[in-house]
Amino acid sequence: MATNKTSQRYQASCHCQLIRYTVTLSPPLHDPESWVVECNCSICARNGYLNVYVQNECIQFDNVDLNSNLVEKYRFGKERVQHYFCSRCGSSLMAESIEPGFYEGVKALNVRMFQGVDVRTLQRREVDGRSL
Numbered sequence: 001m002a003t004n005k006t007s008q009r010y011q012a013s014c015h016c017q018l019i020r021y022t023v024t025l026s027p028p029l030h031d032p033e034s035w036v037v038e039c040n041c042s043i044c045a046r047n048g049y050l051n052v053y054v055q056n057e058c059i060q061f062d063n064v065d066l067n068s069n070l071v072e073k074y075r076f077g078k079e080r081v082q083h084y085f086c087s088r089c090g091s092s093l094m095a096e097s098i099e100p101g102f103y104e105g106v107k108a109l110n111v112r113m114f115q116g117v118d119v120r121t122l123q124r125r126e127v128d129g130r131s132l
């Protein structure tokens, strides 16, 4: 059955507003078919990531982009994935694969950075990242 997918734009930022960006999600976060990923891997467990996976072209950085040295980068383990956090307030913003062909063109965005979104109202899907 064909469905009419709507999209919604979200303003997102780190806590201190140094890094601000706009995200367009289709379907929106509160669509019945939408869900966020709660993962139990070592970094998600510590940082409380609640992730949505978004194509790069759906993310617009307002002021600084991820290459800025205002954004800290962190890799661990096999170093296939790079995590980004604010150099000033430490907010965990997002992560992406840096290995060609492995989740290329997609970022995992932490919806806790989205303004006006009550994460308690979102459907969650648990992922056993610890076992991967």
Ligand SMILES: [Zn+2]
Residues within 6 Å of the ligand: 014, 015, 016, 017, 018, 019, 086, 087, 088, 089, 090, 091
């Ligand atoms: Zn900040």
